[in-house]
Amino acid sequence: xxxxxxTKSKIEVTFIYLFFLVMFIIIAYPLLWTxxxxxxxxxxxxxxxxxxxxxxxxxxxWLFTDPxxxxxxxxxxxxxxxxxxxxxxxxxxxxIAYAFSRYKFVGKKYGLYxxxxxxxxxxxxxxxxxxxxxxxxxxxxxxxGLTLIYLGGQIPFNAWLVKGYFDTIPKELDxxxxxxxxxxxxxxxxxxxxxxKPILAVVALFNFMAPFMDxxxxxIVLTSPEKYTLALGLYNFINDQFxxxxxxxxxxxxxxxxxxxxxxLLLQRYLIGGLTAGATKG
Amino acid sequence: xxxxxxxxxxxxxKPRNMATLLSIVVPGLxxxxxxxxxxxxxxxxxxxxxxxxxxxxxDIGLWGLFTLxxxxxxxxxxxxxxxxxxxxxVLFFLVAIYLFNIRDARKDAIARExxxxxxxxxxxxxxxxxxxxxxxxxxxxxxxxLFIVVLPLAFMLGLAFTDYNQxxxxxxNLLSWVGFDNFVNLVNVDIWKDTFMSVxxxxxxxxxxxxxxxxxxxxxxxxxVNDKRIKFKRTIRTVLILPWAVPAFVSILIFSAxxxxxxxxxxxxILSQFDVMIPWLSDPFWAKIAIIMIQTWLGFPFxxxxxxxxxxxxxxxxxxxxxxxxxxxxxxxxxxxxxxVLFATAPLLIMQYAQNxxxxxxxxxxxEGNPPVRGQNAGGTDILISWVYKLxxxxxxxxxxxxxTIIMGLVISVFAFFQFRKTAAFKEEGRY
Numbered sequence: 001x002x003x004x005x006x007t008k009s010k011i012e013v014t015f016i017y018l019f020f021l022v023m024f025i026i027i028a029y030p031l032l033w034t035x036x037x038x039x040x041x042x043x044x045x046x047x048x049x050x051x052x053x054x055x056x057x058x059x060x061x062w063l064f065t066d067p068x069x070x071x072x073x074x075x076x077x078x079x080x081x082x083x084x085x086x087x088x089x090x091x092x093x094x095x096i097a098y099a100f101s102r103y104k105f106v107g108k109k110y111g112l113y114x115x116x117x118x119x120x121x122x123x124x125x126x127x128x129x130x131x132x133x134x135x136x137x138x139x140x141x142x143x144x145g146l147t148l149i150y151l152g153g154q155i156p157f158n159a160w161l162v163k164g165y166f167d168t169i170p171k172e173l174d175x176x177x178x179x180x181x182x183x184x185x186x187x188x189x190x191x192x193x194x195x196x197k198p199i200l201a202v203v204a205l206f207n208f209m210a211p212f213m214d215x216x217x218x219x220i221v222l223t224s225p226e227k228y229t230l231a232l233g234l235y236n237f238i239n240d241q242f243x244x245x246x247x248x249x250x251x252x253x254x255x256x257x258x259x260x261x262x263x264x265l266l267l268q269r270y271l272i273g274g275l276t277a278g279a280t281k282g
Numbered sequence: 283x284x285x286x287x288x289x290x291x292x293x294x295x296k297p298r299n300m301a302t303l304l305s306i307v308v309p310g311l312x313x314x315x316x317x318x319x320x321x322x323x324x325x326x327x328x329x330x331x332x333x334x335x336x337x338x339x340x341d342i343g344l345w346g347l348f349t350l351x352x353x354x355x356x357x358x359x360x361x362x363x364x365x366x367x368x369x370x371x372v373l374f375f376l377v378a379i380y381l382f383n384i385r386d387a388r389k390d391a392i393a394r395e396x397x398x399x400x401x402x403x404x405x406x407x408x409x410x411x412x413x414x415x416x417x418x419x420x421x422x423x424x425x426x427x428l429f430i431v432v433l434p435l436a437f438m439l440g441l442a443f444t445d446y447n448q449x450x451x452x453x454x455n456l457l458s459w460v461g462f463d464n465f466v467n468l469v470n471v472d473i474w475k476d477t478f479m480s481v482x483x484x485x486x487x488x489x490x491x492x493x494x495x496x497x498x499x500x501x502x503x504x505x506x507v508n509d510k511r512i513k514f515k516r517t518i519r520t521v522l523i524l525p526w527a528v529p530a531f532v533s534i535l536i537f538s539a540x541x542x543x544x545x546x547x548x549x550x551x552i553l554s555q556f557d558v559m560i561p562w563l564s565d566p567f568w569a570k571i572a573i574i575m576i577q578t579w580l581g582f583p584f585x586x587x588x589x590x591x592x593x594x595x596x597x598x599x600x601x602x603x604x605x606x607x608x609x610x611x612x613x614x615x616x617x618x619x620x621x622x623v624l625f626a627t628a629p630l631l632i633m634q635y636a637q638n639x640x641x642x643x644x645x646x647x648x649x650e651g652n653p654p655v656r657g658q659n660a661g662g663t664d665i666l667i668s669w670v671y672k673l674x675x676x677x678x679x680x681x682x683x684x685x686x687t688i689i690m691g692l693v694i695s696v697f698a699f700f701q702f703r704k705t706a707a708f709k710e711e712g713r714y
Binding site for chain 1: 360420424433503511512522523528591633647675695701
């Protein structure tokens with residue numbers, strides 16, 4: 001009997017590992033395929049091979065050195081928007097979250113309802129309006145305009161997230177500080193912010209990565225190639241003549257995906273922790 | 283006695299009522315009556331200058347909001363609409379300051395009635411700073427939210443009731459309010475009706491199937507990895523999270539190439555072994571299958587990670603108790619694991635459904651909503667949001683796009699309602 005249970009368990013474990021193996025292949029195949037494509041010489045997709053006969057780095061070189069390539073400009077644009085977005089979002093959301101977590105004021109409840117409702121509506125849903133608005137006030141084709149939209153759009157979700165985290169910081173701490181004569185800003189600066197570092201890191205990371213990943217908003221806002229962000233630039237690369245530029249696209253895509261994936265994997269624990277904490281404690 | 287008190291409420295002989303009335307008539311006057319001269323003058327000046335600087339703007343804006351302009355080629359309906367909405371926001375602030383002024387006058391008067399001395403100027407500023415502090419914190423974000431999120435949504439709400447399209451566009455033409463005509467057309471005019479029905483049903487099917495698949499797969503994998511007999515947990519988890527770590531737009535474009543019938547690896551390298559060729563991009567059915575599979579690939583790691591975190595928090599004594607009672611594995615899953623996991627993650631799972639409902643990226647980047655379908659003005663895989671995108675940027679049917687967006691908003695509100703109930707439930711349970 002015991003013997004039988006043991007074999008049964010062994011078979012089960014084997015099947016579980018087999019299932020993982022299948023998942024690994026499904027996950028890895030597209031990624032490896034892209035890496036291999038980027039190493040294929042030439043640009044004709046019909047003659048590409050999964051394992052190229054003579055792998056080459058020419059596409060990577062092209063991205064950085066060819067005068068026709070705007071890749072570095074796009075990288076710079078994305079980086080600029082990303083940094084501004086990360087910093088700006090921390091400032092905006094931590095201030096709002098602090099107010100909602102620690103103060104009583106008229107309209108607090110409705111404010112929270114509003115955040116909850118608005119976080120469901122992606123900025124995308126206002127795109128008809130956003131597009132017409134931007135053209136009417138002449139803020140199209142501007143990276144500043146793009147950053148502003150990101151900053152405004154992230155408020156509902158992140159304010160909710162950070163507020164949830166602030167709520168878990170014991171109130172006794174700031175009450176004690178207040179008795180010691182610390183002002184509002186001092187408590188915020190010396191007590192709340194240092195304790196909330198993990199969630200602020202999550203917010204910063206989310207907002208840093210968003211401009212690298214987002215494609216739609218840049219497409220609506222930006223029109224001239226030297227203003228493009230990476231996602232938009234790469235998309236336009238292959239949009240027109242898909243099969244002829246794919247090898248270059250693959251190289252460009254890998255140069256974005258690898259750093260982002262690395263940062264992500266390094267910080268994933270905080271990311272998930274912060275997300276569940278903020279969402280369930282809200 | 284009671285009637286006396288009732289009467290007192292409106293008697294002007296009471297300073298609090300006098301102060302309130304004065305502040306209603308002239309902002310700041312009540313404060314001056316309360317002998318808080320500096321504050322009174324300050325409030326009066328602020329409201330007056332606010333009014334003087336914005337009067338013209340508000341006047342034209344509100345007029346424009348109602349008429350959308352009267353002289354063709356001279357009045358730009360869209361600009362008037364925007365100005366009207368901004369005027370409403372400005373008015374909102376104006377009213378807020380005005381109400382604050384009335385409340386403040388009344389509060390000070392009550393304090394005086396009760397014999398408390400007026401605070402010094404410095405003390406007054408300090409009180410203002412303390413009382414207003416949360417508002418100062420919120421103000422920058424709130425203003426951004428108003429102009430970047432709320433204003434566009436309101437603008438769109440307005441557009442849905444106008445006749446703004448490619449052929450009727452300012453500055454050439456004037457727009458007018460058409461009531462619910464756009465919504466009526468959506469269900470009455472054949473081409474709109476057919477397209478709307480098929481896109482709407484596909485959107486619902488897509489949301490339910492794709493999201494449920496990614497949740498089920500994520501849950502299944504999380505439970506497997508959590509099994510005590512499995513080794514190398516960290517490595518397995520890292521690999522399983524990879525699809526989340528790679529930027530989605532990159533993965534989608536890669537898949538789009540992989541599924542490409544002429545050079546994509548799926549037909550060329552894999553399916554050709556079995557002599558099968560599937561028209562992934564040109565047949566609506568197969569395109570839908572492909573999109574659902576891709577979304578499952580993209581979406582399960584998030585759910586997996588989420589569940590992995592929650593599973594570790596299920597108290598093990600519950601399983602031990604179940605073992606003692608002779609509970610089967612399925613029973614343990616059904617009555618311990620599943621309720622616990624779903625309870626802890628419900629708001630985030632509802633968010634997943636809402637996100638897929640609006641998952642523009644995958645639809646557009648995979649195939650731009652194609653293949654085209656006869657007798658429709660949307661593609662075979664278009665969901666509502668990508669259809670709206672096409673209506674806006676390709677055919678300039680702004681009014682219809684806005685009307686459809688409003689319908690989407692209503693659906694999203696249902697999600698929001700459930701999410702809110704779940705989140706509220708958490709608070710009451712006090713469990714987390």
